[in-house]
Amino acid sequence: MDLALTGDQLALRESVAGLFAEQATPERVRAAEARGHDAALWRVLVQSGVPTMGVPEELGGGGATVSDLVVVAIEAGRRVAPVDLPGAWAAAHLLAGSPAGHGLVGAVGAGEVLPALALRPLRNGSAGPVAGAAAADVVVALDGDELVALSRPEGTVAEPLPDLAAAALAEVSTAVWSQRRVLATGAAAVRAHADAGSLWRVLTAAALEGLRQEALRLGVAYVLDRHAFGVPIAWFQTVQHRLADVATAGDGAELLVHEAAWARDTGDPRAAALARMAFLFAARTAQETAAASLHFHGGYGYTLEYDVQLYYRRARGWPLALGAPRHELRALATDLFAGAA
């Protein structure tokens, strides 16, 4: 047992934390809200090899483990960076898994192509609103029993749908995304798509964990600063206790995210279930933390001027890209208990 990051991971964390602090300032985050994507930030990430860092080295990627990606995702989440790294990473993972996708992997690494993942299978040619798609050149999707990389003919655009989390949401339908490249077929396609979804859950959980940490920090800093009735509001026990509760759940969320990544990296049989658990719990904890933090800002928390609202919206918006959590809970119950009879 070792619950510490490795030396390499600590160094990685420091460097990406610096990058996001500089490139995903609250001003930049606000400026990117309309499109849900900061192209300049993405270019910097491409220069650092971040979009393909999880791709095997022989395909030109960084060969990073999921545990390494989690370190980066936490830092991105901490700054609510306006780039969809979990979606791009999961899509790159699928492109790298098929010889037909290798050319696109190279283009992702070169910054020519931005990939996104349609989490839900296409139905009647539509995947519904897909996070990241408004900024993406390629959407990897499951169409029946075909795993496909969809793209748009030159000149067409994917209109961003205004959304809660400024997540570059766009409707993905084969009418617009009319060009397709088949990556896999049959059971292998279905399996690969499910596996990428599981990876996406872990990475999104990590982004939510970073979001959660910063939302808590914002709340704690505010209650120490703001005075009421002659004392800092941090002095009031009801304030302290709610923050202590979310901080406690937060330690649990952080552990669960790292455990899910570790399980995936080591091929643990519980990996899929742990990915769902980490996703569900990180989402719930991020939301509760951001809500508490906003609440303790009083009226100011409700204004657009304060940053906490950026966190409050994304805490709910990022996980909902997968759909209603009831489906996730049922799938988890099946993973955990259906073999037990």
Next chain:
Amino acid sequence: MDFVESDSLAQFRTAAREWADEHVDPGWVELEHATGTHHNPDLHALLGRQGLLGAGWPAAYGGTDVDPGLALAVFQEIGARGLRMDGWVTTEMVARTILAVATEEARQAIVPAALRGEVVIVLGYTEPGSGSDVAAARMRAVRDGDEWVVNGSKMFTSTAHVATHVFLLARTNTEVAKHRGLTLFLARLDAPGVEVQPVHTLGGQRTNATFYSDVRVPDAMRIGDVDGGWGVMRVALVHERGTAPAPGGPTLVQRVAAWARHAPGDDGGVLFDDPAVQEELARLAVDDEVSRLLALKVRWVASTGGMPGIEGSMAKLWSSEAEQRRGAVLTDLLGEQALLRVEHGTGRGSGGAPLDGAVEWAYRKAPVSTIYGGTSEVQREIVAERRLGLPRSRPAG
């Protein structure tokens, strides 16, 4: 990171199972439920005679050459069979405190006998008027030559009815701030003036109210300095139990899930077919995993030489609150089936209570988890002050 916890006791597990097969009377569990006494005198005496209690202690104070790993594995195996050893838990804590702070005379008088299983010590901190604010204790101890005369009462003196000694927190100085006037004593429970009255609790545990009138305690049984009791309390709190994880059976949530896959549901199928049931069970499983991880972190911090104070508070806070949610959710899931109760020791019980009434009992005993061992509010204060750096909210004093 690496989430695999190697079992430091693996080499002792088989021997521990064999020990328990040979010595643990299966009737003892029923006895424990029937009496509510979380201590079995026969078992305790046997552990003492066999040198298991003294494993790892210094030979000069009665330590034995039994491997401490074997002893811990045996204790865990006993726990896994549904028996609690509260008498040893408190005795061990106090004996360690005595070794750390008491006079040589007190050490020799108490520790070897405790390790032989002849002395059983319980905790007398809480009073009718003070619990969380333990330093507000009003029990008085007044010096009289070589002795102290103790007057007052203690509440929730668990296991006192089967113990030999009680570790009393008493006020020896009323002229100073409340933390500065406390002293600890080890009093005999068979001394004249001691009275033990049973207190019965919701989850079945029997605890006690204990009363002390002009009870004489020799100065040799004063543990630590006069008026230095608050420091002694801190020593006592540090001496926690072994940190190896016990071998776990299926959790209550897993047992209910397995049961729900056969129990009839509302519309023909089995209960588990109901999506709402699946969602609730999944939520509880996530809660359980978080509890497990927070406890794992406590052991990890300890294993790296750290003091897992904040982590311990977080683990306790989360898992006790989760236990209460679980009790509420599982009783709802079972509906009227959750009402069925097994009454131990009376021969009465509702035939067919699902899982032998485990859910009904879980609901009944859940409230105590957020009360003893430091209430949830006390844990939140620790997290708020020491993790989040928020100011102390309690009045000073």
